[in-house]
Amino acid sequence: MNNSNFHKLGIILILAILMSFYPVTAISATKPILERESLLRGESTRFHFMIDASSYPLSCSYSTSGLDPLVINFDEQKVDMNAGESKTIYGTLSVPADAPLKTYDGMFNINCEPLSAGGGSKIVQTVTAYFPSVSVVEKAPTTIPIEEKAPATSYSSTIFILIIVIIVIIIGYFFKKEKKKK
Amino acid sequence: MNKVAIVFLIVILLAICISILIVPEVRRAIGLALTGTLEVGGVAPQVRALYMEYTDSVYSRQLTSTITGAPSFDGEEDKNKTLRLNATVYDQNGDCQNGFTWYVCTNDTGLSTCNSVTAIYTITVASPIKQYACEGCPNCCCNYTSTYNLEYYRFCGVSRVNGTARDISLLTNSTLGFWKFNERYSMLYPYVGDPNTNPGAVGDVISLGGVNVGQWNWGGQNTTKNGANTKFNMYWNASNFTGGNPPDVIPIINTTMIGEPTNSTYAVDDDTIRASGAGYIHPVNTTKTLYPSYQIKRCGKFDCGVDEDQAAPNYAKFSLWWHLYIESGKSSGLYNNSIWVTYVPVVCGA
Numbered sequence: 196m197n198n199s200n201f202h203k204l205g206i207i208l209i210l211a212i213l214m215s216f217y218p219v220t221a222i223s224a225t226k227p228i229l230e231r232e233s234l235l236r237g238e239s240t241r242f243h244f245m246i247d248a249s250s251y252p253l254s255c256s257y258s259t260s261g262l263d264p265l266v267i268n269f270d271e272q273k274v275d276m277n278a279g280e281s282k283t284i285y286g287t288l289s290v291p292a293d294a295p296l297k298t299y300d301g302m303f304n305i306n307c308e309p310l311s312a313g314g315g316s317k318i319v320q321t322v323t324a325y326f327p328s329v330s331v332v333e334k335a336p337t338t339i340p341i342e343e344k345a346p347a348t349s350y351s352s353t354i355f356i357l358i359i360v361i362i363v364i365i366i367g368y369f370f371k372k373e374k375k376k377k
Numbered sequence: 378m379n380k381v382a383i384v385f386l387i388v389i390l391l392a393i394c395i396s397i398l399i400v401p402e403v404r405r406a407i408g409l410a411l412t413g414t415l416e417v418g419g420v421a422p423q424v425r426a427l428y429m430e431y432t433d434s435v436y437s438r439q440l441t442s443t444i445t446g447a448p449s450f451d452g453e454e455d456k457n458k459t460l461r462l463n464a465t466v467y468d469q470n471g472d473c474q475n476g477f478t479w480y481v482c483t484n485d486t487g488l489s490t491c492n493s494v495t496a497i498y499t500i501t502v503a504s505p506i507k508q509y510a511c512e513g514c515p516n517c518c519c520n521y522t523s524t525y526n527l528e529y530y531r532f533c534g535v536s537r538v539n540g541t542a543r544d545i546s547l548l549t550n551s552t553l554g555f556w557k558f559n560e561r562y563s564m565l566y567p568y569v570g571d572p573n574t575n576p577g578a579v580g581d582v583i584s585l586g587g588v589n590v591g592q593w594n595w596g597g598q599n600t601t602k603n604g605a606n607t608k609f610n611m612y613w614n615a616s617n618f619t620g621g622n623p624p625d626v627i628p629i630i631n632t633t634m635i636g637e638p639t640n641s642t643y644a645v646d647d648d649t650i651r652a653s654g655a656g657y658i659h660p661v662n663t664t665k666t667l668y669p670s671y672q673i674k675r676c677g678k679f680d681c682g683v684d685e686d687q688a689a690p691n692y693a694k695f696s697l698w699w700h701l702y703i704e705s706g707k708s709s710g711l712y713n714n715s716i717w718v719t720y721v722p723v724v725c726g727a
Binding site: 222224317318320324 | 449451455562563565568577579581605714716721
């Protein structure tokens with residue numbers, strides 16, 4: 196193929212090969228919030244987080260890692276959302292009876308991809324964030340009773356008591372003097 | 378001494394003592410006299426409590442005096458939400474009506490000091506929304522309120538408000554209140570929205586358009602924006618392009634590409650010049666490419682014209698381009714692929 200033919204083929208392909216990404220998605224989610232962050236063996240707690248589908252319908256799935264042997268169960272395994280829709284996802288975190296006593300730090304993943312079909316490239320978005328720390332403890336944290344302190348005697352109360360004492364002494368002295376007179 | 382006179386003296390002394398203990402006005406007058414100040418208003422106001430709530434919510438939350446137990450609020454992607462700040466002030470002189478200032482600080486400037494220097498917002502109201510009798514004292518309590526369009530993406534983790542009350546004598550008193558915005562992750566690409574009129578809007582096409590064979594092509598410029606309150610890193614993988622007629626494959630790895638880094642024929646870039654640093658992308662299940670090499674920062678203003686550092690370059694909102702090398706002899710037509718992008722947020726405060 197000579198140079199001019201190659202150049203001609205190049206022009207044809209310039210017009211013919213098109214690259215495009217179709218429904219590109221924007222991911223938006225919140226960090227999970229645990230109802231309790233300190234648990235005993237055998238206990239469980241609920242948690243929740245939110246996913247928003249901003250401009251396009253989305254299909255999202257989620258998972259955790261690094262939290263073994265704690266058991267994570269999501270109420271729904273995946274969620275499909277319409278454009279502009281927000282969904283709160285709930286789950287339960289359970290501590291097995293033989294789980295080591297320690298603080299667990301794991302990761303949390305949300306994968307979202309566009310629901311609608313079409314031509315072009317597809318973007319799959321993932322958020323990988325820290326799951327809130329969970330402590331497995333031997334005893335439930337005890338509430339320290341607040342000691343009720345007697346209110347401190349105020350300055351004015353002291354003066355008042357002092358004056359009363361002085362008055363009693365004066366009266367006593369006065370009556371003693373009167374008695375002597377008699 | 379006359380007996381009647383002594384009894385009279387005792388009664389007067391008793392009356393004085395009892396009045397000191399029972400009647401607050403007399404107690405205050407004595408207190409003022411003792412300090413040598415007779416002017417009413419000589420006692421500083423007390424900021425009793427600070428509250429915060431969304432203007433579209435009925436739930437008002439009291440801010441805590443310690444970080445532990447600070448109330449939390451949810452922000453919304455790419456939106457400014459109006460918060461109402463409330464404060465109750467007590468002044469035993471009944472002159473708590475001389476204004477209130479909220480200094481709003483993020484945890485970026487530390488959690489110990491919050492004042493006019495460290496605050497990112499200073500909100501002042503000249504007079505209370507209500508002044509009323511409390512604790513048996515006329516006009517001794519004031520309620521202050523203010524609404525503010527808080528750029529929630531500037532706050533991550535525990536933040537502070539310093540509430541400062543001022544009385545007629547210009548005496549002041551301050552109280553710290555802690556609160557937090559829950560962490561949110563949001564990446565908007567290609568961003569076509571506006572936080573005031575069209576928050577969170579993204580487009581549906583990134584097109585490289587027509588491309589040349591036998592060379593590198595660049596195009597597909599679009600804006601990317603951090604729409605939430607966490608900083609993060611971005612990691613990329615992609616699949617080969619498939620399509621054309623007859624069906625063909627444009628690989629994103631070409632081992633014959635001598636001199637090209639990592640043999641990748643596909644790259645994402647924050648400018649049009651590959652040589653100045655681009656993110657060469659590899660197939661899924663291989664190493665993810667970190668790009669950009671800098672952390673995606675949080676927006677610093679409503680329009681995100683600057684990032685949280687309030688200075689150029691803007692690492693919160695910027696353009697991305699794509700580079701693609703197509704070898705000669707490929708079929709014409711439309712090609713598709715999949716791109717996996719992973720956002721790894723940075724823990725708040727880090």
